[in-house]
Amino acid sequence: MVIDTLKCVGCSDCVVACQTENDVPIGYCRDWITERVDGTYPNLELELKSERCNHCDNAPCVRCCPTGASHIVDGGIVLVTQDECIGCGACIESCPYDARYQHPDGYVDKCTFCHHRLEKGQLPACVSVCPTKCMYFGDLDNPNSEVSQLLKNRKYKTLAPEAGTDPHVFYLT
Amino acid sequence: MQEELFTSGRNLPHIDPSLEIWHWPISLYLFLGGLSAGLLFFAALFYILGKDKEYPTAVKIASIVPPIALTLGLLALVYDLTHKLYTWQLYMTFRIESPMSWGAWVLLIVTPLSFIWTFSYYREVYPRLEQKLQVFKKFKFLNAVEKFAQKNRIYMAYALIPLTLVLGIYTGILLSAFNARPLWNNAILGPLFLVSGLSTGAAAIILLSKNKLEKHTFGKIDLVLIIVELALIVHMIMGYYAGSQVQLEAMELLVGGEFTLMFFGFVVLLGLIIPAIMELIELIGFKVPAMVPALLVLLGGLIFRFVMVEAGQLTRFLY
Numbered sequence: 431m432v433i434d435t436l437k438c439v440g441c442s443d444c445v446v447a448c449q450t451e452n453d454v455p456i457g458y459c460r461d462w463i464t465e466r467v468d469g470t471y472p473n474l475e476l477e478l479k480s481e482r483c484n485h486c487d488n489a490p491c492v493r494c495c496p497t498g499a500s501h502i503v504d505g506g507i508v509l510v511t512q513d514e515c516i517g518c519g520a521c522i523e524s525c526p527y528d529a530r531y532q533h534p535d536g537y538v539d540k541c542t543f544c545h546h547r548l549e550k551g552q553l554p555a556c557v558s559v560c561p562t563k564c565m566y567f568g569d570l571d572n573p574n575s576e577v578s579q580l581l582k583n584r585k586y587k588t589l590a591p592e593a594g595t596d597p598h599v600f601y602l603t
Numbered sequence: 604m605q606e607e608l609f610t611s612g613r614n615l616p617h618i619d620p621s622l623e624i625w626h627w628p629i630s631l632y633l634f635l636g637g638l639s640a641g642l643l644f645f646a647a648l649f650y651i652l653g654k655d656k657e658y659p660t661a662v663k664i665a666s667i668v669p670p671i672a673l674t675l676g677l678l679a680l681v682y683d684l685t686h687k688l689y690t691w692q693l694y695m696t697f698r699i700e701s702p703m704s705w706g707a708w709v710l711l712i713v714t715p716l717s718f719i720w721t722f723s724y725y726r727e728v729y730p731r732l733e734q735k736l737q738v739f740k741k742f743k744f745l746n747a748v749e750k751f752a753q754k755n756r757i758y759m760a761y762a763l764i765p766l767t768l769v770l771g772i773y774t775g776i777l778l779s780a781f782n783a784r785p786l787w788n789n790a791i792l793g794p795l796f797l798v799s800g801l802s803t804g805a806a807a808i809i810l811l812s813k814n815k816l817e818k819h820t821f822g823k824i825d826l827v828l829i830i831v832e833l834a835l836i837v838h839m840i841m842g843y844y845a846g847s848q849v850q851l852e853a854m855e856l857l858v859g860g861e862f863t864l865m866f867f868g869f870v871v872l873l874g875l876i877i878p879a880i881m882e883l884i885e886l887i888g889f890k891v892p893a894m895v896p897a898l899l900v901l902l903g904g905l906i907f908r909f910v911m912v913e914a915g916q917l918t919r920f921l922y
Contacts, residue, residue: 442612462613464922470605481613494780496703497692514692517685519624520703526783526920528622531615536686590920592847593782 431543431557432577432586433480434602437564440465440478444556444565448482451544451555455534460541461556477603480556480565483508483529483541484589484597491521491530499538505569506598507545512537526593543567570598611922622784622916628679630908633774634803635676636710637796637904639669640771641804643717645821647763650756660812661821663724668807669717677710702777709770716759716766723752771797778915786853786915789842795835799904802828806878806900809893818893822882825900829879836871853918862914870910874903 440463448454448461461482469475485508492500492508499514500521510521515537522530522538533539544554552558557565568577580586581600588597617623645661655662681690694711698704726733726749739745752759775796778787805825812818843854857866878896885891 445612458615459613462611464609464611464613467606467608474606481611490782493700494703496698496701496707497689498696498698499692513689514695515686516689516692517687518703519683519685520701520781522618522624523622523916524781524783528613528615528618528783528919528921531618532624532685536684537689593920 431485431554431598432566432568432580432600432602434564434566434580434584435477435479436602437562438463438478438480439562441561443559443561444480447555447559448541448544451547452542454539458531458533458539460529460539479601481527481529481589482556482599483543484527484595484599485541485543486598487596488594490524490526490593490595494520494524496520503545505548507543507548508540509542509545510538510540526590526595527597609922622919625912625916626683627909628683630912631905632676632679633777633796633908633912634905635672635679636706636774637771637800637908638803638807638901639672639676639713639717640767640774640797641801642666642669642672642807643713643720643763643804644767644771644801645804645808645824646720647760647767650760651764658814658817658820660814660817661808663728665808665811666717666721666724667728668811670714670721673710673714673717677714702773702780705769706773706777709766709773713763713766713770716763719748719752720756720759720763723749723756725749768797771800774800778911781915783920784853784915784918785846785849785920786843786856786918787911788850789839789846791835791839791842792911795832795839798828798832798835799907802832803901803904806897806904809897810901819885822885822893822896825896826879826882826886829875829882829900833871833875833879836875849918849920853914856914856917857910862910865906865910866914870903870907873899874906875900878903 442463445459445461445463449459452460454460461480464479464481466477467474485506487506489502489508492502496518497514497516499511500508502508517532517536517538530538530540547554553567557567566577566580568575570578572578580602584602586600586602588600613619642665646666649655649658649661681687684690693707697708733739772793775793779789779792782788802825805821805828809818809821809825840854843850856862878899881891881896
């Protein structure tokens, strides 16, 4: 997933779309907006962006899961099998992005990149509703895909790369 | 003026503003697990050395503690799970990369072994209780179990040595394996928890022992362990100092932050330095009630787990 921080206006439409699409319990969220103001007046810089699970290649949550409930499926998406999750919280402790939470029903829950929609050939809910079209979703292994091209031509960053998780949400800056 | 403003729209229960995922049962379990590992390690070691006559508390009497402590610890662990009915999923797989998986399997072996070990000494240590309960008369098969256990004690002891070391060290690695929590993420935590577990085990033996030689020997053992533990703590703090920004921030919780009194006052001073001095004074030949340093070590070990679990969850990478 690639998110253009220069286009994001922080409207939270992605947050609401996710909550509706995935039946996220009230008071919880799988994605959220952050806002950072930096600089010396009058040269201030504002950065808005939508954050979520980074679906890391070297996912600490998958490594520490004692039951194998947290796993990486084909294509690199990190998912949790509810019936295998015991709710020990190890994955929550292990996540440098704090992107996971304990669902009121007990199991651990998080962003799935709307895996159920991808299977039908649709985009994740957050991407599909973004009014500024600042989010892009696609196959990074394909050098001709939109996301690969964006990363080739634009400057980008990832969150907490020093955590060594090889995150897969990229922010265009 | 340099401005920096940051706001996050996330406000997840138990995640923001800081993690509250692992509560007191985890700290308590880490303590009980370490204590049991220490007690069983000494029981097995002194049995293998053929010293079960000279050190009856270490081998026989104190062995009543691990089965109780492990049972309580396991109950505490399950109590802190949020999807309890699926606990059995732990035993449907073994995940070599997950310290918790290692712990779950080691506990599955060590807990029954601790029961069998204690049971094999039951009639010898508690003859009066047996006279009252007469379980061996009521359940004839127990005679066979006891015989089997007594015959295989040496094999149990050989198995317990590596198993208890894994158990003791895993309680630390469980925390240190999380790179997302900078306070936990240092390689010394495993050995530190192991040594602390062995030290609390030795202290518990001193506490339960009525034998002068035994108290004296375990006083010496405990003193050495405390010195090693202090060295490891110095090592840990040095590691934070030499670490990255997130580790420096994590260390501030212990050094000059909100956990300073708990850590340096209760754990280091009251739980390690003072008992070490008292044990040293006793070794020189002065009379010191052995109970006091032993109790301090146990209490210090318990507080140490609470401090590490609570403080670690305050540390993170992003906001």
